[in-house]
Amino acid sequence: MTEMTMIEAIRTALARAMDDDPDVILMGEDVGINGGVFRATDGLIQRFGASRVRDTPLSETAIAGVAVGAAVQGLRPVAEIQFMGFLYPAIDQLANHAARFRNRTRGRLTCPMVLRAPYGGGIGAPEHHSESMEAMLAHIPGLRVVSPSSPAKAYGLLLAAIRDPDPVVFLEPKRLYRAGSETVTDDGAALPLDTAFRLREGADLTIVGWGAMLSEVNEAADQLAGEGISAEVIDLATLKPYDRAMVRASVEKTGRCVIVHEAPLTAGFGAEIAADLAEHSLTSLLAPVHRVTGYDTVMPYPRLEAHYMPSTERILKAARAVMEFQ
Amino acid sequence: MTEMTMIEAIRTALARAMDDDPDVILMGEDVGINGGVFRATDGLIQRFGASRVRDTPLSETAIAGVAVGAAVQGLRPVAEIQFMGFLYPAIDQLANHAARFRNRTRGRLTCPMVLRAPYGGGIGAPEHHSESMEAMLAHIPGLRVVSPSSPAKAYGLLLAAIRDPDPVVFLEPKRLYRAGSETVTDDGAALPLDTAFRLREGADLTIVGWGAMLSEVNEAADQLAGEGISAEVIDLATLKPYDRAMVRASVEKTGRCVIVHEAPLTAGFGAEIAADLAEHSLTSLLAPVHRVTGYDTVMPYPRLEAHYMPSTERILKAARAVMEFQ
Amino acid sequence: MPDPNVEMIRYLDADGTPVQDLPDFARQRDTLVDLYAAMVRTRAFDAKAVALQRTGRLGTYGSSLGQEAIGIGVASVMLAEDVFIPSFREHGAQMMRGVSMEELFLYWGGDERGNDFAAPLARRDFPVCVPVGSQFPQAAGVALALVQKGARGVAVAVAGDGATSKGDFYEAMNMVGVWQLPAVFVINNNQWAISLRRQDQTAAETLAQKSVAAGIPGVVVDGNDVIAVRQVTAQALSRARAGPGGTLIECVTYRLGDHTTSDDASRYREDEEVSPHWRQEPVLRLRNHLVAAHGWSKDEEEALLRESNDSVDKAAEVYLATQPDRPRAMFEHMFAQMPTELAQQAGDVADD
Amino acid sequence: MPDPNVEMIRYLDADGTPVQDLPDFARQRDTLVDLYAAMVRTRAFDAKAVALQRTGRLGTYGSSLGQEAIGIGVASVMLAEDVFIPSFREHGAQMMRGVSMEELFLYWGGDERGNDFAAPLARRDFPVCVPVGSQFPQAAGVALALVQKGARGVAVAVAGDGATSKGDFYEAMNMVGVWQLPAVFVINNNQWAISLRRQDQTAAETLAQKSVAAGIPGVVVDGNDVIAVRQVTAQALSRARAGPGGTLIECVTYRLGDHTTSDDASRYREDEEVSPHWRQEPVLRLRNHLVAAHGWSKDEEEALLRESNDSVDKAAEVYLATQPDRPRAMFEHMFAQMPTELAQQAGDVADD
């Protein structure tokens, strides 16, 4: 049991997975001697050697494709894309190959790889360094898409992702990398990839989020509690496939739902959750579902970034609107 | 006024746009002497010359990137991706560049390009030739995403896309290329990119679709009419940004909504429509919103393809469920 | 800087006459007959597949007519520990790796079960790769896995001249170079990518010279000479097995037929252009050599043709008699464990 | 097959002594002083930008320390009709193209208005390209547009050694080759891509030899010799203008500083490795030459430094005094006409 930041928890999980299974290898830009630009792999090349911690050329298509080939051939590659904004060239390999090998060979060949990428804004990074395009990946049949919201979740979910027999995209909210720490036990225990986490029980409304936005969501829930409004908070953690049962049950209990994400509104993953409720929990809805999200704009450069990010205030506004609705 | 198939209408629109504006150029694999694998550009190289109808090397990243650079520099490139399954390598240029030039230069540089791609299944094509991933593109801020459902719409919408001062992804439902013909007047009149089309007025439920699925939707609406159920049918045509007002107004009138698309369910574009209704038209909903879509599976090879495609029967089943709901 | 051999390696001229000393294997009648039989069988398979497609009983199909020497030459020297990562035009190589004709028909007939290769030799081989060029990064990954696991296998990928314009090809080759991976990239340069001529694909004089960009050796070989293809591949494989890394092999041949059954090559090329290439084609070339150097007889030829056609016909019959899979199958192989939401969706389709 | 010159083109050695006859322009004091002043100003700008970042008043910034000769050499021979398509490390070239220091500070300070270049010369130039290598296909597209519109301009793109591993680079270069487009691709080979050494980026002996893959000429030039960079670029530009197509130019230099202000190079390289490169750096080299060949005086040097620092300081003040844009601005430039749904979303944010 140690206090760890999220980046430490990720590093700890990577080391644990590599200790446990010689087939686990890491690859990506600057993951070796530099330890990753965020230090997720710091010290691992020293510990596991340059053949298991591989600095790649600057080639996102090949990073993904090499991971696919290696996974199909029996390794468990964990590949890093340095920032989500540079992940697009990897989509072809993910959608056309990683997600399909098991299906198209009827189980003969499988692709147990993990693609890690830091995502999201709020740290004043340069353009193309703050995107949240998880919905694009979550639309691809055959992929799992996971995003942790705390150090302990990062540890357990990353272990689960690496051990999973199918491809997983693991999206790390970089705003949380060093935003706080919590006790993480390096016991090799994975967290399930098929259940969401109820972070807080509540009776009046359900707030659903994932990744870094849970900070604002929790803050909002605190404030709402002060106003006598009891919010249930659900951390989706695994977006694809997500725990529809938990979200439905919660909303069927509370009757109200606010969904929060950083990605642009239109066709964001929040749409899926709202749609699922409109389809399966409609009669329980006492108020319109609200989505508090990034706008349908390019993520602004740092000077205006704060105006783009869904704020606690915007969440509160939505929550109050939902509560006041009649 | 001539009877045209959709592929003829597309070719006619391309020729018209090239006649009208010398800056319009075509590029893509096999678009020249071969006239495109679907013949969308048949005869155009003879008419406009090899410098305006350019056969590219097999390079989807460069096709998109060259189109971006050429558009930013003042041409109006219309680039073809041979099948949507090969579009993924173009996403980087679309999301990181085409969609952003105007915004990041505060209007100094713009990117008036069109990326055309045939999409969708139902014609027994080999694997990777039948995808419908429009939702991924519709999530990208700064892009317009358009899909015609008939020859006349293809003509008018493609002209609008080419004339639009911003980047447009034009997705052609290849199942409709030769599935029928209608009267198209080659008068150079564009159709608006900001309104949906009400294909049929109805009072009992709203069915929303786009592209090829409108065939099944219309068939279902016919059958429903025979059962005394009056369905309003909306062809979205432009998915991003879509005509939210028309869909909301229709559902507020009918109280019921079925959304149909070929793409996989989860995080498909139908989710956005259902979410918008759950957010803005909730109190008008007399029944859960139903989505009739492809499954969260890889598009099967031809032998099982028919079981994947949303059928008239599945739409009817959903419509009846929605009508019977109480 | 490596200097790709721009002189094309060749052992037999178009008439089947040796133009230089033959390698050892090519002096043995049995070996040559095996190569010949494999090419003939491939051609018979192609013919049947096209016929089935024309009569609506197979999907879109890309024949390897005239290009048989490449796959056969390559696969004939691959070992069990090697992994084959093919394009969509290497039916001959796939068969030589143990993929059955029934499986190939199933695949091209639109049935995923055709990719569940039963033969031990092919068990780790990849199914065909449709997104052009995307198999190259995977091949590099396979090579990495082979190294990492201490195996001595080599990853062998084949793709067309068009594929050499994809960034995937280049990124992968660069990685093979810098990591010295045991991978052999074979280019079937059949002069066409659908309607695009080789010279409109790239301004590079040879495709082999593209290896210079990655710092690995590149070789040009006569792709209509199965002896040359085999010999050059064997050298590349031993080089890879010995450790110093990958090789790019350009096999120069000609696509005698349409791109696929969906294509009509007469739209973009004249018959006059095609005709002379019939004189170069690999099956006739090896037959001429067999007749001249090894007394290959008319009887033997006829027996082989009969046998090839019979086996193809038999496989076609099995294929045609195979019922489509249960619709549910499309859900069953998405994940090792079917997620709840998928199970619910599967409820939509009939159970059998 | 084109044979990229593997001998590095150089005019001045590290001491500023000519190693071969200088081109005409390099015999003129004024021209050399202009080049020198531009490099000094770039260095001053870099220093200020890093200082602002360190004190929290600028975003992540990538200094061009030691690499000034590349951008300056390249931009100094570009014409008004040419288009510059830079990476994120070519501040000097951008300035020479007329981008103001205020605009650069704004950009690196996180304000899109920094990309709305006011200077006519830069009006059609591209803003910096952050996704490494993705500017190359765009440059090919710009070149295509220039040709198509009958202009005589050339598209000039710059990127780093790391960028040469991207498929984008290769696909674009191949298209430039096959379409003979007027594009010049310049590689700032500063030996590092963040922590990856040049020799771990590719097994190619030179980066220039990658042009062989595309069938276009490649040249290696001493990137610390502004005379050489300018001369080679001038040749590539006239070649492009004359019609026979593109050129790849590898400029060999060294990244003396961290990758960016977010980077700590001491994690992955020793000071001992860096030190000798200080003897090669371009500003000192040209100063030595100016002093020796043109009597460049201490007074002139001091005046130039003062003037450079003053102009940089003044620009920084203007930048620091510039209020952030209105939040609404993030919606206003997404489309020529703001769609209804965007207008509704814009209602969320304050008007000013």
Ligand SMILES: Cc1ncc(C[n+]2csc(CCOP(=O)(O)OP(=O)(O)O)c2C)c(N)n1
């Ligand atoms: C990435 C990608 N783009 C486009 C296609 C459509 N397509 C299929 S085959 C082909 C041409 C391939 O040419 P080549 O690589 O020379 O192989 P060949 O067919 O000649 O064997 C094209 C464009 C594809 N399958 N994949």
Ligand SMILES: Cc1ncc(C[n+]2csc(CCOP(=O)(O)OP(=O)(O)O)c2C)c(N)n1
């Ligand atoms: C496609 C892409 N991948 C990763 C990054 C993150 N990144 C920024 S700069 C850089 C290294 C670039 O090296 P090089 O091309 O040599 O240029 P240099 O920084 O040395 O000038 C990386 C990996 C990026 N910006 N774009």
Ligand SMILES: [Mg+2]
């Ligand atoms: Mg070919």
Ligand SMILES: [Mg+2]
């Ligand atoms: Mg560099």
